[in-house]
Amino acid sequence: MxxxxxxxxxxxxxxYEKYGFDVQIWSAEELFYSDEKIADSxxxxxxxxxxxxxxRKVRTxxxxxxxxxxxxxxxxxxxxDRGPIDALNFDNRDLDIFNKYNVKYVxxxxxxxxxxxxxxxxxxxxxxxxxxxxxxxKKKPCLMLGTxxxxxxxxxxxxxxxxxxxxxxxxxxxxxxxxLEVNKKYIVYVDEAMNHSPDAALFGQENPCHDVEGFYYxxxxxxxxxxxxxxxxxxxxASGKYHYTTNPFKNRxxxxxxxxxxxxHSEMVLGHKSLGLEQAIVExxxxxxxxxxxxxxxxxxxxxxxxxxxxxxxxWTNQLSKIIFEYTxxxxxxxxxxxxxxxxxxDGVSGTFVENVASAFNQI
Numbered sequence: 320m321x322x323x324x325x326x327x328x329x330x331x332x333x334x335y336e337k338y339g340f341d342v343q344i345w346s347a348e349e350l351f352y353s354d355e356k357i358a359d360s361x362x363x364x365x366x367x368x369x370x371x372x373x374x375r376k377v378r379t380x381x382x383x384x385x386x387x388x389x390x391x392x393x394x395x396x397x398x399x400d401r402g403p404i405d406a407l408n409f410d411n412r413d414l415d416i417f418n419k420y421n422v423k424y425v426x427x428x429x430x431x432x433x434x435x436x437x438x439x440x441x442x443x444x445x446x447x448x449x450x451x452x453x454x455x456x457k458k459k460p461c462l463m464l465g466t467x468x469x470x471x472x473x474x475x476x477x478x479x480x481x482x483x484x485x486x487x488x489x490x491x492x493x494x495x496x497x498x499l500e501v502n503k504k505y506i507v508y509v510d511e512a513m514n515h516s517p518d519a520a521l522f523g524q525e526n527p528c529h530d531v532e533g534f535y536y537x538x539x540x541x542x543x544x545x546x547x548x549x550x551x552x553x554x555x556x557a558s559g560k561y562h563y564t565t566n567p568f569k570n571r572x573x574x575x576x577x578x579x580x581x582x583x584h585s586e587m588v589l590g591h592k593s594l595g596l597e598q599a600i601v602e603x604x605x606x607x608x609x610x611x612x613x614x615x616x617x618x619x620x621x622x623x624x625x626x627x628x629x630x631x632x633x634x635w636t637n638q639l640s641k642i643i644f645e646y647t648x649x650x651x652x653x654x655x656x657x658x659x660x661x662x663x664x665x666d667g668v669s670g671t672f673v674e675n676v677a678s679a680f681n682q683i
Contacts, residue, residue, distance in 0.1 A: 321348045321357050321521070325558055325576070327369040329490045330399065331673040338677040345386065347377040356521050363515035363561035384416045395680060396424040398460075414457045423683060426460040426482075429490060430594075431470040431662050433628050451477040461683055464676060466490075467662040485679035489663040490672045491594050492601055493579035500577050500584070505554045506545060507581045508538075509590035510573075512561035513613070530613035535567040537611060537636040542571065544639055545589070553589070556581040587648065592622045597663060600629065600655045605648040608633045630654035 322344065327333070335342050348357055361367040377383050390396070401413060417424050435444050455478050462483045465474045471486060488494055513528035513535070528534055542553040555568050556578040563573060574581060578595040582588050588599040588606045591614075599606045608626045610619045610633055626633040630651040634643055660666055668675070 321352075321360055322346055322369040322374070323361070323367050323517070323560060324369050325560060327371075328576070329672075331671075332369075333371065333373070334673045335677055335680075338673075338681070340677070340680065342373055344371060344374045345377050345383075346374050347383070349376060349378045350380070350383075352521055356523060360517040360521035362520065363512060363517065364559060365562070367517070367560055380412050380416070383413065384419075387416050387420050387422055390420070390422060392423075394423070395461075395683060396422050398424055398426055411457045414459075418457065418459055423461045424459075425462040425464065425680075426458055427464040428470050428474050428477075429464060429466045429487070431465075431467055431473055433624070433662075434469060448473065448476045452479060455479070462679055464679065466664070467660065468665050469661040471665065483679070483682060485675065485682075486665045486668050487675040487679075488668055488670070488672055489597065491579075491597050492663055493583060493598060494664075494671060497580045497583065500574060500580050501554055501572075504551050504586050506549065506551045506587040506589065507554050507556050507578075507585040508542065508568075509578055509582070509588065509593045509595050510555050510557045511591055511593055512557070514563075514567075515561045517560050525615075527615040527618040528611075528613050529615065534611050534613040534636075537613075538609070539567075539569050541589070541609065541636050541639055542568070544641075545587075545644065548641055548644060549586070551586050554581060554585075556595070558593075558595070592618070592625050596625075596629075597658075600658050601663065603650045603652055603655055605650050606631055607644075607647055609636050609639075610634070611636045629658070 332344065333342060352360075375386070377386065387396075396417065432444070435441050458478060459480045460482045462485060463474050463478065464485050464487050465471050466487055466489050471484065474484060513526075513531050516526050518524075519526055546552055553568075553571055555571055555573040557563070557573050557575045558578060559576040562575070566573060579598045582595070582598040582604060583602055585604060588596065588604045589609065590596045590606075591609055596606065596608075606629065608622055608629070608631060610622055612635070614622075622633055632647050634647060670678075
């Protein structure tokens with residue numbers, strides 16, 4: 320996948336130099352995607368792509384093998400993203416190269432799969448777990464990074480090789496308390512840039528929002544209703560993957576790349592299916608998730624699945640009423656506690672993501 324600034328910030332990729340590591344980043348996006356699709360993916364923002372003198376391009380598998388065979392025994396290779404090859408089952412050209420040269424490499428399972436609530440779905444879920452174990456037979460990491468107690472269980476079920484396991488806190492969460500970005504009470508909406516989807520552009524897919532104008536009309540109506548009922552203004556938390564040239568939120572304040580901070584200090588969180596919403600679970604904020612008529616059937620299904628997992632009731636943007644609002648705005652504290660332990664930070668884990676990863680690297 321192309322390396323974007325949000326990704327680099329979450330992984331804290333250049334912070335490892337402070338722990339004594341020489342950091343080099345191998346970018347293999349050109350192995351899988353055309354220059355045109357990479358450009359389309361980054362087209363929503365001039366500041367989308369992460370730039371660093373530490374980046375080395377990998378353009379072919381021959382190029383990858385040449386780089387790998389030159390590594391010394393002190394080098395640790397962290398496989399952050401295998402791109403589409405990770406879904407190609409037995410196509411493991413990269414792993415064949417790593418194993419051929421006995422490279423010490425690190426794999427990760429930082430976003431555990433959601434465990435289905437119903438028994439018949441669990442049968443399908445565990446069948447997929449078995450399938451993953453079969454496909455993972457060539458993965459021979461010296462270290463596995465995982466998140467939450469479910470992450471640990473899933474790693475044990477899907478890997479059959481010996482390795483050190485390190486439980487780390489979710490990289491999607493702001494675990495430290497930060498200073499306010501907005502000096503008054505507010506409600507935050509976690510934006511998903513319905514104008515432009517970097518992933519859809521990269522994969523050559525249609526934008527999951529087929530009526531952008533209709534979507535913004537309805538979501539602004541939602542904001543107006545909630546503002547009138549609560550007396551708090553809605554602030555827009557934008558990831559930075561897309562920069563608006565005109566404000567589609569009726570001049571409501573848009574703040575880029577501060578989503579976790581904005582959720583941390585908010586009175587309530589509104590959104591759809593962004594990973595950034597996990598911060599609301601950690602902070603026990605009232606959370607409202609919205610379907611919309613303009614969104615694809617698949618995206619609305621993902622919103623539904625996430626809402627069921629979080630223990631909240633999703634709402635259609637054109638069906639919000641004060642009765643529904645009052646009913647759905649209460650946080651599900653018991654469910655949040657379970658999600659925190661199972662999926663975001665295992666009991667006994669402390670410190671930041673970077674601190675834990677650096678500590679694990681130093682054990683090898």
